[in-house]
Amino acid sequence: MRNADAYTIKHQSISSINLMEKAAKAFVKVFKKEVSNKESKISILCGQGNNGGDGLAIARLLDDENYKNVVVYLITFSTGQSEDNKKNIKRLLKLKVPVTIIKEAKIVKNLQSDVLIDAILGSGLNKPLQGDYATVATFVNGLKTKVISVDVPTGFNSEGGIAEKYNGIKADLTICFQRPKINFFCPESVKALDKFKVVDIGLDENFIESQKSEWKLTTESEIQQLLKPRKNFSHKGTYGHALLVAGNNTTMGAALLSASACLHTGAGLTTVCLPQSGLTALNTALPEVMALPRNQYLAMEAFDRFSAIAVGPGLGVEEENEELLEKLVNLRKPLVLDADALTILSQRGDLLYELPAQSILTPHMKEFDRLFGEHKNWWKRVETAKREAIARDLIFVLKNQYTFVCLPNGNVHINPTGNPAMASGGMGDVLTGIITALVAQSYSSADAAILGTYLHGKAGDELAKERFTVSASQVVLQIPKTMKKLLATD
Numbered sequence: 001m002r003n004a005d006a007y008t009i010k011h012q013s014i015s016s017i018n019l020m021e022k023a024a025k026a027f028v029k030v031f032k033k034e035v036s037n038k039e040s041k042i043s044i045l046c047g048q049g050n051n052g053g054d055g056l057a058i059a060r061l062l063d064d065e066n067y068k069n070v071v072v073y074l075i076t077f078s079t080g081q082s083e084d085n086k087k088n089i090k091r092l093l094k095l096k097v098p099v100t101i102i103k104e105a106k107i108v109k110n111l112q113s114d115v116l117i118d119a120i121l122g123s124g125l126n127k128p129l130q131g132d133y134a135t136v137a138t139f140v141n142g143l144k145t146k147v148i149s150v151d152v153p154t155g156f157n158s159e160g161g162i163a164e165k166y167n168g169i170k171a172d173l174t175i176c177f178q179r180p181k182i183n184f185f186c187p188e189s190v191k192a193l194d195k196f197k198v199v200d201i202g203l204d205e206n207f208i209e210s211q212k213s214e215w216k217l218t219t220e221s222e223i224q225q226l227l228k229p230r231k232n233f234s235h236k237g238t239y240g241h242a243l244l245v246a247g248n249n250t251t252m253g254a255a256l257l258s259a260s261a262c263l264h265t266g267a268g269l270t271t272v273c274l275p276q277s278g279l280t281a282l283n284t285a286l287p288e289v290m291a292l293p294r295n296q297y298l299a300m301e302a303f304d305r306f307s308a309i310a311v312g313p314g315l316g317v318e319e320e321n322e323e324l325l326e327k328l329v330n331l332r333k334p335l336v337l338d339a340d341a342l343t344i345l346s347q348r349g350d351l352l353y354e355l356p357a358q359s360i361l362t363p364h365m366k367e368f369d370r371l372f373g374e375h376k377n378w379w380k381r382v383e384t385a386k387r388e389a390i391a392r393d394l395i396f397v398l399k400n401q402y403t404f405v406c407l408p409n410g411n412v413h414i415n416p417t418g419n420p421a422m423a424s425g426g427m428g429d430v431l432t433g434i435i436t437a438l439v440a441q442s443y444s445s446a447d448a449a450i451l452g453t454y455l456h457g458k459a460g461d462e463l464a465k466e467r468f469t470v471s472a473s474q475v476v477l478q479i480p481k482t483m484k485k486l487l488a489t490d
């Protein structure tokens, strides 16, 4: 972002001070919606760098907007002040906005305000908070005030893992410039922010896009380009035959959910390889889906007719399932591996390292750590997934609110869709069914993982607009509508 900053200043003949002004304006535009009462008591804490400079410009713009009770506090614990910070101080001092210099942290402890704007330290943070900075953060967190941070909460690392003992400011909202910080997508970010909004400050988008980065935030337009419409004169044979090896006596629902998701995502044919005990349930619940009973001997050739094979949802970890998994691995065709298949793999390192290239693994955090050992934080977990994806030509769908899809080319696609209303059992089984249907329809493994994860979360988002909770079965039924809408707006 710093490079984008410099590039924009050079190539768009915009000065850094004007860029700061644009950033402040973009912040204020969102702020006005969040805090519409012009009588609100607003304290702005400004540091000595450009983040502080933004805060000073924001103070001036809020005064312009007739916010009547804006007070600025200048934190001056360090030596030095950025040039644009100095310029904005001069501009601000021409107005009647009160400015107080803070030399000691304790003044912050008793700040009385409705809203506090945190512009102390931004993306220039280069070490954990110490001394007075850390004390200010503790005091701010102790105030019963709504906190809105500029670009990033003070003390929050933009990239590279969030400290176990985070000691920075906890913001209710962070209004972030141009691009979200990667660490916002790690679950540990809840220590630092409740939510974030990204605002466009006019940095050169072409330049940003041209920069090499392994991090890709999936966008709706990319998904629309990936999604293939149904073809004229097509028939069930056109869209592949998916097999789901899933279900056990007490977990047959997992097989039904993933099969239903597969069917609704458009696989031409769907078969479930399940125990005899599940046949009645399958035939009753999903008459469109075929069965391959697991009680009979299954020769390798029994799997030849399938264009995509998933294994794991509700499978069970019994010896016969381990043998079946081994057989599937030996087919040497890419697999989709979830749930119990991952648990078996965590005890069978030999099989894990023999997985066919381009297989897709869909672990949640615990499943991932069972495979590769405990990780201290999500950053480290994603690092491992990236490394393993590259080394073994595998695709990892590391599931969470923001799912990280790690590809063999080293790229990590962050999925922006999905919401906490979806946090209930069976949701992962549905994701497996969706991804398998896409592989069956000849999407590459990478595209199936990216597209499937997006569709799954998007369907959940659409449902959550009018529901407190969203069940896995509801997501299944929503999927065809979500797909249709995405194509319609193309």
Ligand SMILES: NC(=O)C1=CN([C@@H]2O[C@H](COP(=O)(O)OP(=O)(O)OC[C@H]3O[C@@H](n4cnc5c(N)ncnc54)[C@H](O)[C@@H]3O)[C@@H](O)[C@H]2O)[C@@H](O)CC1
Residues within 6 Å of the ligand: 001, 002, 004, 005, 019, 020, 023, 047, 048, 049, 050, 051, 052, 053, 054, 078, 080, 082, 120, 121, 122, 123, 124, 125, 126, 127, 128, 129, 130, 133, 150, 151, 152, 177, 201, 203
């Ligand atoms: N392209 C962009 O992203 C733009 C960024 N702007 C703002 O500029 C900010 C970055 O500004 P700066 O690079 O001046 O950095 P900051 O304002 O974040 O920090 C400035 C100073 O803090 C010191 N510092 C770092 N870590 C510290 C710590 N733990 N304790 C004490 N001091 C510490 C640094 O040595 C530096 O001198 C962004 O967060 C954003 O608010 C905007 O003004 C305009 C455009």
Ligand SMILES: Nc1ncnc2c1ncn2[C@@H]1O[C@H](COP(=O)(O)OP(=O)(O)O)[C@@H](O)[C@H]1O
Residues within 6 Å of the ligand: 339, 364, 399, 400, 401, 402, 403, 417, 418, 419, 420, 421, 422, 423, 424, 425, 426, 427, 428, 429, 430, 431, 456, 457
């Ligand atoms: N808070 C959340 N926000 C977005 N998606 C969520 C959230 N909680 C769960 N999910 C999604 O639900 C799925 C849960 O998968 P998993 O834990 O394997 O469920 P199960 O084993 O019950 O089927 C994942 O795709 C995950 O991304």
